[in-house]
Amino acid sequence: MRPLSSPSRRRPLRTRHTGAAVTAAGLAALAAALTACSGSTPASADTAADKPDISVNLQGKQAKAGSPVKVTLADGKLKQVTVADSKGEKLTGKVAANGTTWTSDRKAAPGTSYKVEATTDEGASARTSFRTAAPEQVNKLSLTPGKDTTVGVAQPLSVVFDHPVKNKAEVEKHLKVTTSNDTTGSWGWIKNYDGKDRIDWRPKDYWKSGTKVKLDAQLAGINSGTDGGWFVRDYVTGFSVGKSQKVKVDLDSKQATLVRDGRSVKTVPMSAGTPGGDKASWGGTSVLMAKEGTINMRSETVGLGDAYDKMVDNSMRLTWSGMYAHAAPWNASYFGNTNHSSGCIGMSDGDASWLYGQVQVGDPFEVSGSGSKGVPDPGNGYGEWNLSWADWQTKSALS
Template identity: 65%
Template structure:
C-alpha cells in the first residue's frame, strides 16, 4: 500500500501528437511537426507518443514508460528539475522505452522523445509530470564511515529510521562491489535500538587491502514504512589482518597481526556466576571512545560503579568494552572480577588502544559466560554460520 497521497483520482496517459503545435492547457505538453509538414509537403500520418505517468501529484515508485505508434523511438530523455536524468532502455522493436529507475516522490520530470517514421522523417515531442510529496520519508545510517580504513571483521551495516516491510524491494537497490570479488551476502536483523537493519557480511573475514563500495540507489523506493528520497554512495578500505583472541579461562588477550602474535596481555573478564559475566563469541570493535563515564545503572547493574574510564573500546551495544581497569590490577591474569568488560592495566590498555582498529574482531572464549553476542548487539553476524547468514537475505532462494 503506497504512502504517497494521490492527488488525482486517476492518472491518464498523455498523448503527444503533431496536431499540437504549442503547450497544452496544463503547460507541460509540447510537440513539433514532422520535417515534411514544415516544408509544406504531403505529410504522412504522424507518430503518436504516450508518456506514463502523467499529470500533477501522481504516485511515485513506478518506472517512466514512453510508447510510440506509427513510428519508432530513436531518442528518449527523462530529466528532473536538477538536470539529473533517469536512465532507461528501449524495447527491441523501438516501440517503447522504460526507465531503469523509478520516479521519485516530490519531483518534476520532463520527458523528451524523438520518433522516426517508416520513411525516415523525425518528430520531437515533450511532456512534463510531477509526483506527490512523500508522506513519510525513510532515512538511514551507514557504517563504517565513508573513506575509512577498518578491520577485517567490519560488516557494511545500514540502520533505517523507519520500518522496512518491503525488504526485497530495498535490498534489490543495494549494490556492493569489491576490488577482489569478495563473496558476501546481505542479512536482515533487528538492531539493538529495535530498528530494522541490514548488514553485508563476507563469507569469511575480509582480505587486507580490499576496497569496498556501496551504491544504494534508493531514491523512489518505497520501504513500506516510508519513501527514500535520495541515493547513497559510500566506500571503505580494509586494513591489516588483526585478530584479538580473548581467553577468559586463561585470563589473557592475544593480539595477532597477519597471522603472527604481536603481544599477549593479562586481563580480567566478567565475574562468573551472574549478570556480571562477559559475552563470548566474536564481537567486532565498534568504536574507540577514549575516556568516558561508565555507569552501571545504564546497563542494569544497579549502583555497582560510576567512574571515568580510560582507553575505552566498545564491543557491544549492551555495554561490553575492553578498557583500562587499574582498580582491578591485582586480578589481571589471575581472576575474572569485572562487571562484564575486559579489563587491562593502564600501560597495556594504552598500548593496545593504539594498535587496534575499528572493525577488528575479538574472538572471545570462556566456560562461564552469559551467552554468545547476538547479531544486533553490535556486529555479531560472525556468530552464525555462512549458510545461516545467507538465509537472512530477503532475496535468498528457498527450495
C-alpha cells in the same frame, strides 16, 4: 533527405485507446512540433499530421511515484528518450524492439519533477514534463562504516533504517555491493539493538587486507512498505580494509593477545567479567565498534544498579549493551588470575593504552573459554560472526 511535408512521408494522425493512453486534450499538451532537417519546407507548412504523437504513463503534477516511466509513440519509431529530474540526473532506459515504447530501468521517485524528451528515427522531437506527488512519509537510513574510512577485517557493511521496512526483498534488490577482489558475501536482515530494522552485508570469512568495498544503494522511488514510507534519494559509500589483525581473549588464562597477519604481536594479562550472572562477559566474536577514549561509565546504564560510576581511559566499545575493553587500574590485583569485572575486559593503564593504539575499528575480538554468558545477538554491535555462514545466508530476504 526529403522535406517532411513530402506526401511520401506523411502519415495520418491516429489515437490509440489503451489503458496508458491519455485524453485528446492530454495528447495535445504532450505533442511537440517536428524539427525538419531540411530547410525546403517552411515551418508554417507543418500540420498536426507531422507532429510526433507521444504519451507518457505519468502525467500532471501529482503523478503516482513508484512505477517505471513509459513513453509511447503512436506512429513511427523512437530513436532516443531522455528523462531527467530537476538536478539533471537521468533515468536510464531502453527502447522496445518494435521501436514504439521506451521504459525506464528505475522507478520514478516521489516529490520529483521530470522532463521528458523523445526523438524519432526521422529526426522529430517532442517534449513534456510531469511531477510526482510528494510522499506522506520519507524513510532514511544511516550507513556504517563511514565513507572513505579504513576498517578492520570483521567490519560488516551495515544499514539502519529510520522506519520499518516491510518490503525487505524489494529494498535488498536495490543494494549493490562491489569489491575489488570479488569477495563472497551476503545481506542479512536483523533487528538493531534499538529495535530498528537493519541489514548487514557480511563476507563469508573475514575480509582480506587491502580490499576496497563500494555500496550503491539505488533506493530512490522504492516504497519500504506499511509504516515505512518512501526512499527519495540514492546512497553511495565505500571503505577500505586495513591491517589483518584480531584480539584473542582467553577467559581461562585471563590473557588477551593481539594477532596480526597470523602471528602473535603481544599478550597482556587482563580480568574479564565475573562468571555466573549478569556481570559475565559476552563470549564468541564481537567487533570493535568505536575507540571512545576517556568516557564516564555508569552501572545503571547497563542494568547493574549503582555498582560503579567511573571515568575510564582507553575505552574500546564491543557491544551496544556496554561491553568494552579498557583500562581498569582499580582491578590490578585480578589481572591474569581472576575474572572479576562487571563484564568488560580490563587491563592496566599501560597495556590498555598500547592496545588502544594498535587496534582499528572493525577488528574482531574473539572471546573463548569458560564463564561467559553466551554470545551477543547479531544486532548487539556486530554479532553476526557468531552465526555460521549457512545460517547468515538464511537472513537474506532473497534467499
